[in-house]
Amino acid sequence: MIQFLHVTKIYANGVKALKDVSFYVEKGDFVFLVGPSGAGKSTLLNLIVRRETPTVGQVNVNGHNVARLRPRDLPALRRGVGYIFQDFKLLPDRTVFENVAFALEVLDMTRREIHRRVSSVLELVGLSDRAHAFPHELSGGQQQRVSLARAVVGSPLVLLADEPTGNLDPDTSWEIMDLLLEINRRGTTILMATHNREIVNRMKKRVVALEDGRIMRDEQRGVYSYAD
Amino acid sequence: MAVLCATSSGASTAMRISTIGRLCGQGLVNLARNWTATFITFTSAFITFFMLGASVLFVMNLSYASQVFLGQLEARVYLQPDATRQQALELAAVVRGLPGVKSVQLVTKEQALAMMSNLTGVGDALAAGLPRNPLPDALRVRAERPEQLEKLAHRIEGLAGVDKVDYGKAWLDRLLQLARTLSVGALAVLAMVAVGVLFLIVNTVRLTILARRREIEIMQLVGASSGYIRLPFVFESFAVSLAAAALSAVALRQAYLALATRLEKALPVLPLLGNGPMLGNALLALVAAGAFIGVLAGLVAIRRYLRT
Ligand SMILES: Nc1ncnc2c1ncn2[C@@H]1O[C@H](COP(=O)(O)OP(=O)(O)OP(=O)(O)O)[C@@H](O)[C@H]1O
Numbered sequence: 001m002i003q004f005l006h007v008t009k010i011y012a013n014g015v016k017a018l019k020d021v022s023f024y025v026e027k028g029d030f031v032f033l034v035g036p037s038g039a040g041k042s043t044l045l046n047l048i049v050r051r052e053t054p055t056v057g058q059v060n061v062n063g064h065n066v067a068r069l070r071p072r073d074l075p076a077l078r079r080g081v082g083y084i085f086q087d088f089k090l091l092p093d094r095t096v097f098e099n100v101a102f103a104l105e106v107l108d109m110t111r112r113e114i115h116r117r118v119s120s121v122l123e124l125v126g127l128s129d130r131a132h133a134f135p136h137e138l139s140g141g142q143q144q145r146v147s148l149a150r151a152v153v154g155s156p157l158v159l160l161a162d163e164p165t166g167n168l169d170p171d172t173s174w175e176i177m178d179l180l181l182e183i184n185r186r187g188t189t190i191l192m193a194t195h196n197r198e199i200v201n202r203m204k205k206r207v208v209a210l211e212d213g214r215i216m217r218d219e220q221r222g223v224y225s226y227a228d
Numbered sequence: 229m230a231v232l233c234a235t236s237s238g239a240s241t242a243m244r245i246s247t248i249g250r251l252c253g254q255g256l257v258n259l260a261r262n263w264t265a266t267f268i269t270f271t272s273a274f275i276t277f278f279m280l281g282a283s284v285l286f287v288m289n290l291s292y293a294s295q296v297f298l299g300q301l302e303a304r305v306y307l308q309p310d311a312t313r314q315q316a317l318e319l320a321a322v323v324r325g326l327p328g329v330k331s332v333q334l335v336t337k338e339q340a341l342a343m344m345s346n347l348t349g350v351g352d353a354l355a356a357g358l359p360r361n362p363l364p365d366a367l368r369v370r371a372e373r374p375e376q377l378e379k380l381a382h383r384i385e386g387l388a389g390v391d392k393v394d395y396g397k398a399w400l401d402r403l404l405q406l407a408r409t410l411s412v413g414a415l416a417v418l419a420m421v422a423v424g425v426l427f428l429i430v431n432t433v434r435l436t437i438l439a440r441r442r443e444i445e446i447m448q449l450v451g452a453s454s455g456y457i458r459l460p461f462v463f464e465s466f467a468v469s470l471a472a473a474a475l476s477a478v479a480l481r482q483a484y485l486a487l488a489t490r491l492e493k494a495l496p497v498l499p500l501l502g503n504g505p506m507l508g509n510a511l512l513a514l515v516a517a518g519a520f521i522g523v524l525a526g527l528v529a530i531r532r533y534l535r536t
C-alpha cells in the first residue's frame with residue numbers, strides 16, 4: 001500500500017529531515033511511528049500525500065509514484081488518504097459541523113448525504129452536542145477530535161495520524177485509540193506518529209522508530225523504547 | 229485513472245449544478261466581504277471599459293468615415309481630344325462592363341466647359357475667347373470597392389481611345405494610410421488598456437485569495453479538484469468585470485448618442501455611425517470582452533496558489 005524506497009528529504013534550508021528511509025506498509029496495517037521531536041515523523045507523513053516531495057528516492061502509494069502523479073490525479077490520492085494534522089488545521093470561521101462537512105463538500109456530495117455522514121462521524125467522536133461550536137470555543141482535545149472526524153468522514157483507505165492523542169488526557173486518548181482500532185478493523189491502513197509511550201507499549205502493533213531522520217528499528221509487535 | 233478511490237462519488241470531474249451554484253455564491257460573498265476593494269476595482273474597471281469602448285467606437289467611426297469618403301472617390305477617364313462622341317459612348321459601355329465598376333457617367337466636353345466657366349466665374353467670356361473647346365470628353369468611374377479604384381484605373385488606361393486616367397492617387401493613398409495609422413494606434417492603446425484592467429482585477433481577486441489562503445490549503449489537502457477551488461474566485465472576478473463592462477456599455481451608449489447628435493448638427497458633412505446594429509454589436513462585444521477579461525483575471529490570480 002505504502003512504500004518508501006531510499007527516501008532522503010532535504011528541506012530548502014538544508015535540514016536533512018529523512019536519510020535513506022525504506023519501508024513497506026501492507027494494506028490494513030496499523031503502524032506506529034515513534035521518535036524524538038525533530039526525528040522526521042511529520043516529514044515522512046507529508047511525503048505520502050505530497051505536501052512535500054522526496055529529494056532522493058521514491059514514495060509509492062497503491063503502486064503509484066506520488067512525486068510523478070499528474071496534478072489532476074493528486075485530488076484522488078488525497079481523498080483516499082485521511083490526515084489528522086498535528087496542528088489540526090481547522091477553519092476558525094466555521095463551526096465543527098462545517099469543518100467536517102468541508103471534506104465532503106469538495107467531493108461534490110449532496111447536502112443530505114453530507115448531513116448524514118457528518119452527523120454520524122460526530123457521534124462517533126463524541127462531539128454531537130458541540131456541532132455548532134466554533135473551534136476557538138473548544139478545548140484542544142475537542143479540536144483534535146474534530147480533526148479526526150474530518151479525516152475519516154470520507155472513509156479513506158489510508159489514515160495518517162500525526163500525534164492524534166497529543167492534547168488528550170489518558171482516558172480520552174484511549175477512546176481515540178479505540179476509534180482508530182475500529183477504523184483499522186474496517187480495513188483502513190493507519191500510520192500514526194506519536195510520543196505516547198503507554199499507548200504504543202500496550203497496543204503491540206508494528207513500530208517504526210525514527211531517530212535523526214533514520215529508521216533505527218522496525219518491529220512487528222514493537223515497543224516504544226528509546227530514552228525520551 | 230483512480231489513484232485511490234475511497235468514496236463512491238467524487239471520482240468524476242463534473243460538478244453538480246447545486247455545487248456550482250454554491251461556489252459561485254461563495255464568490256459573491258467574497259466580493260461583499262471585501263466591499264471596499266470591490267468598489268475600487270469596479271469603478272476603475274468601469275472607467276477603463278468606458279475608455280476601451282470609446283476607443284472602439286472611435287476606430288469604428290474612423291473606418292466608417294473613410295469608407296464613406298473613399299466611396300465618393302472616382303476616377304476620371306479623359307478621352308483623346310480627337311475622339312468622337314460615338315467612341316466616347318462605346319468606351320463608356322466597355323468600362324461599364326468591367327468587373328468591379330459601380331457606375332460610369334459621361335461628361336461631355338461641353339458639360340465640362342460649362343462647369344469650368346461656372347466654377348471660375350469667368351464664364352462665357354472665356355468660352356467665347358477660345359477658338360474651340362480645349363477639353364476632352366471624359367468618364368467619371370466609381371468602383372464598387374474603393375481599394376479597387378487604382379487597379380481599375382490602370383486597366384482603363386490601357387483601353388483604346390483613352391488619353392489618361394486621373395484617380396487622385398496621392399490623396400487616396402494618404403487617406404488610406406491615415407486611417408490605417410489611426411486604427412493601429414488606437415488598437416495598441418486599446419490592448420494596453422485591456423491589460424491594465426486585467427491586472428487591476430487580478431489584484432482584487434488576489435486580496436480575497438490571500439484572505440482565504442488557509443481554506444485553499446485545506447481544500448487541497450482534503451482532495452478538492454483545482455476546478456472546485458478555482459470556481460469561486462473565477463466567478464468573483466467574472467462578476468465584477470462583467471458588471472463593470474455592462475454598466476460602461478450602457479453609459480457609453482448614452483454618451484455616444486448625445487455626442488453624435490451634437491456633432492451631426494455642428495458638422496453635417498462628417499459621416500457618423502448612428503444608433504444602428506453596428507453600435508449595438510460594438511457594445512455587446514464590449515460586454516463580452518468584460519466577461520472574458522474577468523474569467524482570465526480570475527484564472528491568473530489563482531494560478532500561483534494552486535501549485536502543490
Ligand atoms: N517545512 C520545513 N522547512 C524546513 N525544515 C523543516 C520543515 N519541516 C520540518 N523541518 C525540519 O525537519 C526536521 C524534521 O521535522 P519533522 O516535523 O518531520 O519532525 P517530527 O518528527 O514530526 O517532530 P515532532 O515530534 O516535534 O513533531 C526538523 O529538524 C525540522 O526542523
Ligand SMILES: [Mg+2]
Pocket residue numbers: 041042043086162
Ligand atoms: Mg511532527
